[in-house]
Amino acid sequence: MTQALLCSDHQTPPVPLDGVSLVEGLCFDPSAIATVRDETQHLVIGIHRDDADLVRLQSAMRRIGFDPLGVGIVDVSLLTEPQPLVAALAGAVARTEAFPGASPEQTMLVRAPGISRRSLLSAPVPLTIGAPSIDTRACIADRGCRACVSSCPVDALTWTGGSISYDKAACVACGICVTTCPIGAVVNPTVTYAAVEAQIAAMLDASAASVGIRYICRDGESSGGPGWLDVYVPCAGMLSAGWLLAPLAMGAVATDAMPCSESGCPLRNDHRIASTLTDTRTILDALGLDRERVGPVKVASLTPLPALSADGPMFGPSMERQVIEYLASIRSTNTAAASMGSAPIGTVSIDPATCTACALCARICPTNALTATTSSEVVIEFDPRLCVACAQCVGICPEIDRGAISMSTGFDLADWARGRREMRRDTVPACESCGKPVASSAMLERITAMLGSEHAATATILRTRCLACRGR
């Protein structure tokens, strides 16, 4: 069972709440959570963030056997009305129940925000937060993927010899690698797709009136506002357009993202947050939906989008396509299109005149948007619905200087409807010795041209023998 404890200082909850126990002075004396019942499996605590000492609160949670990372915390300072309080608690309960557990490697020690009373007088005790970990069984770094590496703002991730190395000491647990990984191989147990979706769904279910969902950095402070409910994430820079669109698809009337400080993101992710907000508005524009739903708007004046039954969860790796398709179905449109700055949806173009059909692009593509089959011919195909605009295909192309491949960010529903299509086809000569494929004709021609006439003999061997037979 799940139990919620609510600090009753400053204000009494506006209504008696089922399953919620009021605890006087909880923020100042966290040991009061020891009143939690033995049969409680999940715990949610309502506190006033300005009063509470999070380090002591975590210590008190451990004392009663709870992993602090799995305990839902709601800042009740600004929740003075019954409906928002009930909805926020319902959301915290759902997120807590969806907490998958954290291994020792998935935790990180940081200094508690602000200066606690205790730390002034003694050795500072760190705050424990969730840290990312890489599921090496799912990770496709061995195929060359390094999407997480290039997204990390503090260079805590490096790609070496087909695997990702993680430097926890450098990591700030911002969560960007989690949302950048196109296949969900990077996990932070405190901000899983399933838990965030469960939280938002529960908040919306528990709200009778129109509600806006606002993502806030873990160190940020809610600005309140009627109708807005907060979802804490490690850093607003981790959000993509899909994260902002999903609440609208689930029934929220507005969506927003707030950095942790008015003076800007300490990780300098302000541009990411601004781009994501812009991309989200662009997508709404393209779909004929109200772009004013994104940002700090007056929630009461808006009504939810019509609801359809969704096929499965909204949140997940590379979630943009699913959310856009859902929103398009609401609008009954299949022709919307937009170009964007940074949203993780893209389209790849291949120039057959300069592409040598080496298929490295397909090998590195993490989502199999680009695929290649090789027999007597090499065929490279592309499915725009799967492209996450990671641009790794562009980065790896050996003929990029000749413009063999390019990528644009954006979507086109008509193009998506066409599905997978052939981008490049070329013949593959068979090895004269063993009969196995040598390489694409275009690549062999390119190599021959580069070698020139003085290496004609070498070129002939390269053209007619596979790699294994060349030394024989």
Added chain:
Amino acid sequence: MSSADRARLRQGSYRLIGSGFNSPLTGRIEETIQSVPVLVELGLFDYSYAISLIEYVEQLATADLEDLASAHMAMFGVGAGVASCPPTESAWLGDPHSGATAVLLSELRRAYLSFGIRPRHNSSSPLDHVTVQFDVMATLCDMETERIVAGRSTERAVRHQAEFLNHHLGIWVPLLSERMIGINRHPAFNALALATRTLVVHDRELLGFQTALPQASP
């Protein structure tokens, strides 16, 4: 919590968990259980390994001694043939016949001496045994405490701890822990495995956290 208390807490935690790899004896188990309130008093719950350490002690307190002894024998192979979870660093190095064991033991001896420690060892507790290595960490924590109390710099003691964790315990203990949990021989040893890994992973990070901060007063 003072800096000295934190060092004492870590010392006690290493001793408690390290002793879990010794043969289970009634007196030893009682001693383990009795040491918990002392660790709690020192601020155990301020640290994330507290939950797994308490879980281990709870499992230990309710376990049947014969079952424990039988699981201990099967896993760690004291006095028997090949252990399913060898509690020695050399067993996790790869080919035991390559001479790597001798090199490791010699390296460990040098490291211990450089720390100012002359550990006791015998055939059942060689220098690379987890209990010996945890005892070394506990002794280094004790040295840190003494220096804090004497008002001297702890930099050297802390650096030795970090080096030892980074070069030895932090590398092979997670592998041992994973094997112990995979074999799933006894709930108390599963809990010990998690507590061991959690302490080592957490302590590596704590030392990094500690050294990044200005020195606190004793």
